[in-house]
Amino acid sequence: MPMTARNRRGSPALHARLKNIRNNYELYFLILFPVAYFAIFKYWPMYGVQIAFKDFSASQGIWGSPxxxxxxxxxxxxxxNFTEIIRNTVYLSLLNLAIAFPVPIAVAVFLNQLRREKLKRxxxxxxxxxxxxSTVVLVGMMxxxxxxxxxxxNQIIRLFGGQPVLFMGESGWFRPLYILSTVWQETGFASVVYLAALTGIDPHLHEAAVVDGASKWQRIRNIDLPGIAPTIVVLFILAVGxxxxxxxxxxxLMQTDLNVDVSEIIPTYVYKIGIQxxxxxxxxxxxxxxxxxxxxxxxxVNKAAKKISGNGLF
Known part of the structure; x- marks a missing residue:
């Protein structure tokens, strides 16, 4: 008898849920593809991580390998080369984070201050x-x-009486070229997120600040930057992660025999070991x-950010 009562209570809830799915099937169908993508290409491959603890043999398979x-x-x-690979990876990553991460923020803030819409667009x-x-085309251009x-x-360098420089071969130029090309290619896209966050700031705050005689820099420092701080924190956590x-x-693609001492990082090393x-x-x-x-x-970083600013991913 109790089982029958539970079934009676559960049936209306189940019926209502199925009815909701049927009425909004377009939304469920829309989300089906992203869910399938992550399930197939992100979660299912985790099954193969166990080969890191095995002497994997293709003939024996994942389970059969010892x-x-x-x-x-x-x-x-x-x-x-363990120390060299870790040093190259960490150094390049930190430089990239320190230079490429704040540039879109500055670009978005200053674009937000432009009042000439045509120039802004x-x-x-x-x-x-x-x-x-594409990255292949970008490196080819370089x-x-x-x-x-x-x-x-180098033609310009010769024009001013200098000697040509082997930019893509000298180790000292690998990191600057990598980071500068990243800034050039990704700043515009990354700044869109910050511009969207800036549009969510109440314009009355700027109007009140102008009435009080605040300069543009004061409005940026006291209104814009605090307004997009949660977005900055979240994206910074993701970047560090x-x-x-x-x-x-x-x-x-930028790696050559002449700069391999600084360009050999963990991803390229994994490719050579695993594929080649x-x-x-x-x-x-x-x-x-x-x-x-x-x-x-x-x-x-997420825990530290939550303690310092109160914002975090979770």
């Missing part, structure tokens, strides 16, 4: 357009423009090590 514990991780820690379009250039024999930059995942494609040398277990261990570091950084 367990070797943390041997792959120990091998990476003992490798002769022109600047937005100009800085937004490079985002649609090789063409920076060529020591026919590149436009992805700190060790430096863009593989650009680093790999087919050492799947070893490369999986390196990738898992990298992911764990990112997770620890994400949790730490």
């Amino acid at each position: 367990w070797i514990g943390f041997d792959n991780f120990q091998r990476f820690f003992d490798s002769y 022109f600047i937005q379009t100009t800085i937004y357009a490079p985002y649609f250039i 090789f063409v423009f920076l060529s020591p024999s026919s590149g436009l930059v 992805n700190l060790m995942n430096v863009g593989f494609e650009k680093a790999f 040398r087919a050492e799947y277990s070893f490369s999986a261990a390196i990738g898992l090590f990298n992911a764990v570091i990112n997770l620890v950084l994400l949790l730490f």
Whole structure:
């Protein structure tokens, strides 16, 4: 009898839920593809992470391959270039974060202060357009423009009596070129988020500040920046959580035999070990090590941000 009562109570709720799904099937159908994408390409591959702890053999399969514990991780820690790879990855990531992260904020704030709409739209379009250039094309442009024999930059250097510079071959130029090209390509797209946050600030605050005689810089410092602070904090946490995942494609395309001492980072090393040398277990261990570091950084920075500003991801 109690079971029957529970069934009677549960049936209307279930019926109402099914009716709601039927009435809003377009929304459920719309979200089906993102859910399927993350399930297939993000969560299902986690099943294969276990090969990091195995001596994986394609003939034996994931389950059939023998367990070797943390041997792959120990091998990476003992490798002769471990320190160099970690140093290159961390250094490039920190430089990229320190330079490329604040630039879109500054661009968005100053664009928000422009009152000439045509000029504002022109600047937005100009800085937004490079985002649609593929990384392969971008690096190809860099090789063409920076060529020591026919590149436009070296032609200008010769014009002023200087000697041509092998930009894409010298180790000292790898990081500046990587970061400057990132700023040029991604600033416009990244600034859109901050511009959207700035539009949510109550315009009456600016009107009151103008009446009180506040300058533009004072309004930026006391109204705009505090208004977008939660957005900045969230994006900063996400950036730090992805700190060790430096863009593989650009680093790999810019890498040459002459600058490999500074351009060899964890993603490029994983590619060479896993794809070119087919050492799947070893490369999986390196990738898992990298992911764990990112997770620890994400949790730490999120906790620190919540304590300092009260804003965080969770």
